Amino acid sequence: MKRLLLPALLLFTAEAFAAAAQRDDDPNRIQPWSKNPRYWQYKGKPVLLLGGSKDDNLFQIPDLKEHLDEMASVGANYIRNTMSDRPDKGFEVYPFKRLPNGKYDLEQWNDEFWQRFENMLRWTAERDIIVQIEVWDRFDYSQKNWEPHPYNPRNNVNYTYAQSGFREEYPNHPGRNEQPFFFTTPKQRNNTVVLKYQQRFVEKMLSYALQYNHVLYCMDNETSAEEEWGAYWAEFIRDHARSAGKQVCLTEMWDAWDLKHEHHRRTLDHPERYDFGDVSQNNQQKGQTHWDNFQWAYRYIAKQPRPLNTVKTYGADGGRFGNNRDGLERWWRHIIGGAASARFHRPESGLGLSDLAKGSLQAARKLESLIRLWDVEPANHRLSDRAVNEAYLAARPGEAYALYFTDGGAVGLDLKDAPGRYDVRWIDIQTGEWGKRETLEGGRIAAVAAPAKGHWVAAIVKAKSAKK
Numbered sequence: 001m002k003r004l005l006l007p008a009l010l011l012f013t014a015e016a017f018a019a020a021a022q023r024d025d026d027p028n029r030i031q032p033w034s035k036n037p038r039y040w041q042y043k044g045k046p047v048l049l050l051g052g053s054k055d056d057n058l059f060q061i062p063d064l065k066e067h068l069d070e071m072a073s074v075g076a077n078y079i080r081n082t083m084s085d086r087p088d089k090g091f092e093v094y095p096f097k098r099l100p101n102g103k104y105d106l107e108q109w110n111d112e113f114w115q116r117f118e119n120m121l122r123w124t125a126e127r128d129i130i131v132q133i134e135v136w137d138r139f140d141y142s143q144k145n146w147e148p149h150p151y152n153p154r155n156n157v158n159y160t161y162a163q164s165g166f167r168e169e170y171p172n173h174p175g176r177n178e179q180p181f182f183f184t185t186p187k188q189r190n191n192t193v194v195l196k197y198q199q200r201f202v203e204k205m206l207s208y209a210l211q212y213n214h215v216l217y218c219m220d221n222e223t224s225a226e227e228e229w230g231a232y233w234a235e236f237i238r239d240h241a242r243s244a245g246k247q248v249c250l251t252e253m254w255d256a257w258d259l260k261h262e263h264h265r266r267t268l269d270h271p272e273r274y275d276f277g278d279v280s281q282n283n284q285q286k287g288q289t290h291w292d293n294f295q296w297a298y299r300y301i302a303k304q305p306r307p308l309n310t311v312k313t314y315g316a317d318g319g320r321f322g323n324n325r326d327g328l329e330r331w332w333r334h335i336i337g338g339a340a341s342a343r344f345h346r347p348e349s350g351l352g353l354s355d356l357a358k359g360s361l362q363a364a365r366k367l368e369s370l371i372r373l374w375d376v377e378p379a380n381h382r383l384s385d386r387a388v389n390e391a392y393l394a395a396r397p398g399e400a401y402a403l404y405f406t407d408g409g410a411v412g413l414d415l416k417d418a419p420g421r422y423d424v425r426w427i428d429i430q431t432g433e434w435g436k437r438e439t440l441e442g443g444r445i446a447a448v449a450a451p452a453k454g455h456w457v458a459a460i461v462k463a464k465s466a467k468k
Contacts, residue, residue: 025247029213030130038305039340039374046374049130049341050364051078052357056346059120060092072127074358075365078343080311082134082221086145096150104150106158106197118208130214132311137221138174141181146170163193175224175255182225185232210244217248218278222255227266234273249275257284259297268301276307283314283330287389291333298338307340319348327351328455329406331360336392336404337378362432370459371400384412401460410449419443421463429455
């Protein structure tokens with residue numbers, strides 16, 4: 001089948017492509033940091049991606065600009081943007097044009113959908129907010145969302161059930177992977193009837209997104225699809241980016257909660273295909289298991305380190321995936337544990353941009369003002385007298401220690417190889433405000449106690465007068 005071409009805006013002649021290739025990489029784009037590829041750099045500088053928002057397909061919300069301003073005001077610089085169109089809240093629109101007879105034409109676009117998408121890209125770029133796009137969301141094409149969807153043959157003028165291989169209903173959870181929508185690619189069922197419209201959709205998306213340097217691409221939302229599905233779209237997007245003289249960073253998000261599951265190896269074992277990992281489903285785990293699971297993945301990619309993102313952190317009172325405490329703990333364990341990004345999931349499954357989320361964002365930026373997280377590494381082995389899930393540490397021995405307490409407490413910090421005086425600045429995670437100041441003497445195991453119950457983080461930094 002002949003592949004559809006990008007709009008003329010993105011077409012390059014052979015000479016132009018060669019010139020783009022000679023320019024090599026654009027230092028301003030979002031990409032793994034050259035000095036520590038476990039973290040991102042943007043506009044040539046390292047950056048820690050932190051976020052929280054009230055929805056996932058943010059380009060669809062009517063008050064997007066105001067919401068982005070609210071994020072930026074508390075230090076958020078990272079959003080999740082699913083290309084989802086399911087009408088959950090009533091303001092969402094589909095990408096395809098609806099005809100007078102009520103059916104959709106998959107050959108024609110709904111300009112409102114794409115104008116919203118373009119606005120999101122422009123407004124986030126203006127605020128230096130990194131966008132992680134999820135191209136496909138399995139929940140759009142099953143259960144109640146399939147009935148009104150334009151890809152459902154009864155709702156379009158482009159193909160029938162017999163031609164497409166679709167059924168009228170897919171009542172089971174999409175994790176069962178029964179929907180033929182996710183089997184269309186050449187190495188799967190080679191469903192050219194549907195694939196050409198999927199290609200056309202992705203090409204339209206890229207015609208906007210490839211004009212910007214602040215976009216990351218994830219193929220799916222928590223997928224359990226065949227490996228060939230995500231691999232096809234990763235190659236498709238990378239090929240189109242190259243044709244436009246651009247380089248992009250890609251990943252896949254698997255549904256398995258255990259990061260040691262074979263599905264995650266499809267990403268972690270293929271840095272040539274996936275430039276970073278998204279391990280958000282680790283946020284179904286709790287406590288010490290949550291930390292240990294992430295640390296396994298952190299060590300697993302040590303020979304070819306690259307960013308590990310967590311674009312959705314579950315946990316909020318009233319939700320199905322843990323309470324407020326779980327949400328805060330998961331977010332902070334990932335930050336201290338070496339994740340390149342952390343974002344609170346939308347309510348009610350996460351804390352969104354609630355006051356608690358804002359407190360964590362402000363607290364993390366205060367911590368960052370004293371300790372750059374890309375300068376330290378997970379170092380729980382330096383803690384003693386520690387109860388399970390009591391405290392977590394990242395360190396650059398002799399220089400800086402970031403110590404997180406989940407609910408107050410006290411531990412021993414091994415400074416035996418790090419003599420001298422250390423300044424300690426406490427930060428109240430719930431409020432995002434500075435707490436008390438104190439000092440520690442190195443050259444021994446120092447006792448460190450949180451100021452009170454609750455979530456606290458301490459920035460422990462070698463005193464300037466103690467440095468040589």
